[in-house]
Amino acid sequence: MIELENVAYSYGGGELLSDVSLELSSGSFHFLTGPSGAGKTTFLKLCYGALIPTAGQVRLFGGDVRDMGRDDIALMRRRIGVVHQDCQFLDHMPVADNVALPLMVSGHEDADQIENLRELMGWVGLNARADALPPELSGGERQRAALARAVIMSPDVVLADEPTGNIDWEMSQRLLQLLIELNRMGKTIMIATHDLNLIRAAKSQVEARVLRISQRRVQLAGAAL
Amino acid sequence: MVLRWLKRLVVLLLGDTQADRVVPPAGYTARLSLFSAAAMSFLAVFAMAMSLATGRLADRWGAELARTSTLRISAPPEQMAAQTEAALRVLETTPGVKRARPLSDEEQRDLLAPWFGPDLPVESLPIPRLIEIIETDDGYDAAGLRLRLSAEAPGAVLDDHTRWRRPLIAAAGALRTLGWVSILLIAGTVAAMITLAANAALAANAQVIAVLRLVGARDAYIAGAFVRRFTQRALAGASVGTVLGMGAIAMMPRADVAGGFLTGLGFQGLHWFWPLLIPPAAAAVAYVATRAAARRTLRELP
Incomplete structure (x- = not known):
């Protein structure tokens, strides 16, 4: 699905990531940890083509990111659901429309999908808030709305950047359950987080691998966790 | 092929209600671009009236004077x-x-x-x-x-009127050229203003564009939403301006009666159809300008 080969990324000054080689296979469940500023967000951005590596190769669904045009990237994004740390929405449109946005922009909005949307909104527990505007939502509701938007196209991969960053433990448990359910449906999941409790909670239910960023490398963390 | 273009034109004019919602309803920049399109079209109507009237004047002077001359015998x-x-x-x-x-x-x-x-x-x-x-x-x-x-x-001196006819006709011709140049300048100004307004709108909606890109919208989809909005706005503004301009011209007192140097700065007969071309022309200018602005902006975003 997503392959990185000797990838390096540097922001102007120094190198943030170097010599990263990794393959996310279909149906896998990964956590990505590391101290703040270690490059978790950068790594995820490399995985969905928002950043182009400064060295090495990133292949998404078999295609080299460097060879992709803007439209190819757009089409590829329909297969990768992304949940940002600070989820952004179209603030003038109700939550339900925001969740349905990927359908709207890809021209897939039809009656079947409308039913799916209701189901999905129920699944993330937002049916009561469907007509609210995004700025009216709480942090947890925004995270769940972002997750619903990320999965509405039934993508092959879901990348979540600190999805439990600003919500309480109970809510992050719920969000984790949603992601685990998606993984059981065969989706590839990658969650960047520094919440070790969350990782422990997940490991009891799903075969999750933990990747740790340290010293600019991405390494598979031991079983110690 | 033709059908596809027609379809695109209909979507352009009537809008794609789904896609157009992704751009937030605009505030005062919308009213400003509407107003400028209206004002420029109003001016364009006058420039057009002047060009057509001076054209008529040049033709008439040319025709009348060319057919007579005077012989003076001293x-x-x-x-x-x-x-x-x-x-x-x-x-x-x-x-x-x-x-x-x-x-x-x-x-x-x-x-x-x-x-x-x-x-x-x-x-x-x-x-x-x-x-x-x-x-x-x-x-x-x-x-x-x-x-x-x-x-x-x-003792006969022939005056074939060319001596004073030529500069008059040349002046009328120059005036006509000036009118068309004004129309071109007006079109350029409309393009510049729409480009500025579109750039402002694109910059103000950076978050909207980022969200759309994240969920897999193509550039054409994003640009289309902006382009349609500005094209419709220019068309609406230009229509209002043109109608007002034509009304103003129609209400001008007839100068012919008063002895006609101005020959009626207005439209005659079929010439009344010319200003009707202004709104579609303004819409076309807006379409091209916004499209270029949107593509340029989008290319620079991730």
């Missing part, structure tokens, strides 16, 4: 009759002259009346005799005629 009183006779004979045998006729004393008195009053004793004054020449459509060879007249009637 000779001692005793030779006047003979030279007039001789000149008339020359004119009768000149190809391109339809008719030649000496003005009567009454006509000459009428011509001079504005300067000397009605009681001028024309008969007793040594004023030249005037011969009016009506030309055929092809006209005559003025240089050849002058040569023959100098032999037969040395």
Whole structure:
């Protein structure tokens, strides 16, 4: 699905990531940890083509990111659901429309999908808030709305950047359950987080691998966790 | 092919209700671009009226003056009759002259009346005799005629009006060119203003664009939403401006009655259809300008 080969990324000054080689296979469940500023967000951005590596190769669904045009990237994004740390929405449109946005922009909005949307909104527990505007939502509701938007196209991969960053433990448990359910449906999941409790909670239910960023490398963390 | 373009045009004008919702309803920049499109179209109507009116003026002056000329005979009183006779004979045998006729004393008195009053004793004054020449459509060879007249009637001076007709027609032509240049400048200004407004809108909606890109919207989809909005706005504004401009022109007092140097700065007959082209032209300018601006902006975003 997503392959990185000797990838390096540097922001102007120094190198943030170097010599990263990794393959996310279909149906896998990964956590990505590391101290703040270690490059978790950068790594995820490399995985969905928002950043182009400064060295090495990133292949998404078999295609080299460097060879992709803007439209190819757009089409590829329909297969990768992304949940940002600070989820952004179209603030003038109700939550339900925001969740349905990927359908709207890809021209897939039809009656079947409308039913799916209701189901999905129920699944993330937002049916009561469907007509609210995004700025009216709480942090947890925004995270769940972002997750619903990320999965509405039934993508092959879901990348979540600190999805439990600003919500309480109970809510992050719920969000984790949603992601685990998606993984059981065969989706590839990658969650960047520094919440070790969350990782422990997940490991009891799903075969999750933990990747740790340290010293600019991405390494598979031991079983110690 | 044609059908697809028609479909695109319909979507452009009526909008794609789904896609258009992704751009937030705009505030005062929308009203500003509407107003500028209206104001510029109003001005364009006047520039067009001026061009068409001066064009008409140039044609009319050209046509009227080209068909007449004047022969002036200044000779001692005793030779006047003979030279007039001789000149008339020359004119009768000149190809391109339809008719030649000496003005009567009454006509000459009428011509001079504005300067000397009605009681001028024309008969007793040594004023030249005037011969009016009506030309055929092809006209005559003025240089050849002058040569023959100098032999037969040395006191005859031919005035074929070209001397003062040419600068007038040139002036009218220049005025017409100026009008069209104004229209081009107005179109350029509309393009510049729409580009600025579109750039402002794109910059203000950076978050919207980022969200759309994240969920897999193609550039064409994002650009389309903005382009449609600005095209519709320019079309609406230009329609209002054009209607007001045409109304203003229609209400102008008819200058023809007053003696017509202005020949009625307005539209005549089928010329009334010309200003109707302004709104679609403004929409086309807006379409091109916004499309270019949107593509440029989007290319720079991740």
